[in-house]
Structure formats: C-alpha cells, structure tokens
Amino acid sequence: MADVDYRARAMSVLETRAEIIKRAQAESRELTEDEANEVSALEDHAARMVEQGEREARVNGLDPKTRSLTVPRQAGNVESRSWAGLLPSVPEYRASLQTGVDNLGGVTVPDEVASDWAEYLRKRSVVMSIIPAANVVPFTSGSVALPVLQAPANKSAKVAELGSYADAGFTFGKKDFQAVKIGSKSAWSWELEEDSPLPIRNMIAQALLNDLADQIDNLGLNGVLATNGINGIVTLGTHMTPLTAGSVIGYSDLNDAYAAVEGTGANPTHVLVSTDVAKALRDAEDSAGNRITDPTLTPANSAYGLPRLTAGNLPANTAVVLDASRLHIGNRASASVLFDESGGWDVDEIRVKVRSRVAGLTVIEATSIQVVTVAGS
Structure with a gap:
C-alpha cells in the first residue's frame, strides 16, 4: 500500500484554516459562528492527521515481526516516512493553533x-x-x-x-x-x-x-x-x-x-x-x-x-x-x-x-x- 503523506494533508488543512482567519482579519471583524465552527473542525482534523502520522511512524519503527501483529497490512518503507520525527506532536500543534484572533482564545506564542x-x-x-x-x-x-x-x-x-x-x-x-x-x-x-x-x-x-x-x-x-x-x-x-x-x-x-x-x-x-x-x-x-x-x-x-x-x-x-x-x-x-x-x-x-x-x-x-x-x- 502506498504511503500516505499525512504531513501534506495536515498542512493543507491548516492553510485552509489560516485563510478563513486572514479573511476575517482583513475585514476587521471577528469570526462568525459558522467560521469559528469551521476553524475548530479544521484544527481537529489537522490534529488527527498528525496523530495518525505519529502512530504509523511508531509502528514502522517496530521489529517487522512485531509490526505484523500490530498492523495487519503492509506498513510501507520506514525511510519514506522519515519526516515523521520532524513533525510537532499533537500537543505542539494544539499550542501552535492558539495563535489566532481573540474570540478563539488566540495568543501569540x-x-x-x-x-x-x-x-x-x-x-x-x-x-x-x-x-x-x-x-x-x-x-x-x-x-x-x-x-x-x-x-x-x-x-x-x-x-x-x-x-x-x-x-x-x-x-x-x-x-x-x-x-x-x-x-x-x-x-x-x-x-x-x-x-x-x-x-x-x-x-x-x-x-x-x-x-x-x-x-x-x-x-x-x-x-x-x-x-x-x-x-x-x-x-x-x-x-x-x-x-x-x-x-x-x-x-x-x-x-x-x-x-x-x-x-x-x-x-x-x-x-x-x-x-x-x-x-x-x-x-x-x-x-x-x-x-x-x-x-x-x-x-x-x-x-x-x-x-x-x-x-x-x-x-x-x-x-x-x-x-x-x-x-x-x-x-x-x-x-x-x-x-x-x-x-x-x-x-x-x-x-x-x-x-x-x-x-x-x-x-x-x-x-x-x-x-x-x-x-x-
């Protein structure tokens, strides 16, 4: 099975989220309720992508025999997911997502x-x-x-x-x-x-x-x-x-x-x-x-x-x-x-x-x- 680039997926989701916030900032207004809900959903989706990438990276680091007991399918080439170690963890993503507009509780960190x-x-x-x-x-x-x-x-x-x-x-x-x-x-x-x-x-x-x-x-x-x-x-x-x-x-x-x-x-x-x-x-x-x-x-x-x-x-x-x-x-x-x-x-x-x-x-x-x-x- 081909490797899934979870990093690219997560970044794409976060870019969409950023566009929504920038649009509101450009119009000098707070997010609408629908926009706030959409931003929240995008954050959750990005976090799940990172979590999935981390989970597969950990599994790929196991001994092949042990991995076969954990994931009942071909896990792919470990080297192809070498980026996984560079990704922030889910908590780090959560922290970085605190940057935004005030009604999202955003603070620059x-x-x-x-x-x-x-x-x-x-x-x-x-x-x-x-x-x-x-x-x-x-x-x-x-x-x-x-x-x-x-x-x-x-x-x-x-x-x-x-x-x-x-x-x-x-x-x-x-x-x-x-x-x-x-x-x-x-x-x-x-x-x-x-x-x-x-x-x-x-x-x-x-x-x-x-x-x-x-x-x-x-x-x-x-x-x-x-x-x-x-x-x-x-x-x-x-x-x-x-x-x-x-x-x-x-x-x-x-x-x-x-x-x-x-x-x-x-x-x-x-x-x-x-x-x-x-x-x-x-x-x-x-x-x-x-x-x-x-x-x-x-x-x-x-x-x-x-x-x-x-x-x-x-x-x-x-x-x-x-x-x-x-x-x-x-x-x-x-x-x-x-x-x-x-x-x-x-x-x-x-x-x-x-x-x-x-x-x-x-x-x-x-x-x-x-x-x-x-x-x-």
Whole structure:
C-alpha cells in the first residue's frame, strides 16, 4: 500500500484554516459562528492527521515481526516516512493553533519546536539587553582570553625638529572568560498535556526562561568571581563616594556619575537603577517643590537622554551609569530549551530542560562603570 503523506494533508488543512482567519482579519471583524465552527473542525482534523502520522511512524519503527501483529497490512518503507520525527506532536500543534484572533482564545506564542531562545532571553534580561551584539564573545572551549591593549607607558609629547619620538610602550593584557552553566528542568504528566486546552509546555518553558534571565541578571549585576564564577557590573565598576546614610539618590547624583564616566573618555549609554531609586526619580521634585514628571503621563524612563532601566536585582539604593560598549560577555552556548517525551517504560511524562553557558562579564576599564550607593544600605 502506498504511503500516505499525512504531513501534506495536515498542512493543507491548516492553510485552509489560516485563510478563513486572514479573511476575517482583513475585514476587521471577528469570526462568525459558522467560521469559528469551521476553524475548530479544521484544527481537529489537522490534529488527527498528525496523530495518525505519529502512530504509523511508531509502528514502522517496530521489529517487522512485531509490526505484523500490530498492523495487519503492509506498513510501507520506514525511510519514506522519515519526516515523521520532524513533525510537532499533537500537543505542539494544539499550542501552535492558539495563535489566532481573540474570540478563539488566540495568543501569540513562541514556536515550541525551536531550540534557540537567545533572542527571547536577551529581551528578558537587563544585562543581556544592554551589551552590544558585537561584544558578545563566542568561544568553543571552557575558557577564552580577550586581548586588551593597556594604557601606554609614555604619552605623546612635544618633539624637537628632526628629533626622535619616544616609544609609547604599549603592552597587551588579557581579560579571561570562564564558562558557567546556568539552567533548570521540570517535568509533567503526559495526561496533563493531552487534556489541557492550554499550551502547557510553552508556559513552563517561558517560566523557566524567565527564571534563567533573572538568574543571569542577578549574576551579571552582583556576581563575585570567587563565589559565583562571574564578576557582575557592580563588582567590576568604580564605586563613587557613598551618599550620606538616609539620602535618596536623585538626578544630581546621576549627573555626577555621568560626568565621571565622561571624564575617562568613555561615552555613557545607560542608567541602571534599583526599584526604590526608580520610584524616587519618578517622585522627584524641583527646587520649587514641583514634581519633575507628570504622574498622568507615561512614567519617565530616561535620565539625561540615556535609557533608564529598572533592574530588580540591583541592591536597594543603587544606581549605575555606564558605557555598555566597554562591556564584554562570553557566550559558550546560547540559551536553549530541550524537550524529552521518551519518559520511561513505566512513566508517561514530558520533561523540559532550559540551559545556557555564559562567561563572566568583563569591562575594558573600571571607570566606564560608575556605581552610586548610599552609606549603610
């Protein structure tokens, strides 16, 4: 019996479904009751096609003698159905079908089949979002050294006519990166995923990724090499004289830090503040006692023309003004989400693992990061 291309059938059904939704969107309207019913029926039909393809693929993987007891007909060539392993499972199809218009309960979700979630992680992490892509150093071993040109021993000076120039005396140093693995895992029952109308695996994967981003931020901000294997921004930076105990960090303090970064020849690009400082800046008043920002408008998210980012992992009463172009971070392995449905012979469960390997941050010169704190905090 000729093989049946269930993948082509399922995709054809889904294309028909997409056309119905696009037609409604083009006309700026919700689906009619008949259209909604038709879309639902098409989704069920596509899911059955995938399920049938999976079932036959599993049977074709059995020993020929065992297969003959399972399917009382010729099952066809196993290689001809090699695409079956690339198809999303029924739950994955169910999750992908959640994308649509609102009256179908549609929400846009990332593709669960994708393995590389680096871009998603970059958007969720304050630290990763401010580092220029060119400063993410890839490496293929457990460690790598970034060459750094040290300040010259001799500065440029006046030279007499026909005189000789003094050698600048440049030397090279290095910034070392050591890979640190960060990750987590979770598992849930196959029955839960089969019975749930929600994209369970996507929900759990995103929760784990959010936690991963939070941990990378925590280490990227506060890490200490000897303890965490990563030096964070606060550790690497230059700490300005702490403000008097009880003081509240304000715009004038950010201005001092801005000037300190400029004074070293760097160009400030970002302001990072702890949650309490973000609140204080929004409540700040001018010398006449008038609130600087209008509370009826969008909360201020800049300071002196720089993006001001609230970093929940910064210690209380802390602000950082920095030139992010002077930061580098090592990347051994991008964030990835791995699913496993094999479970065990006596256990039906689905497992997910989220992991990433990064190396500690390094800054070309510590003065490119100015850290403002309050005494006693």
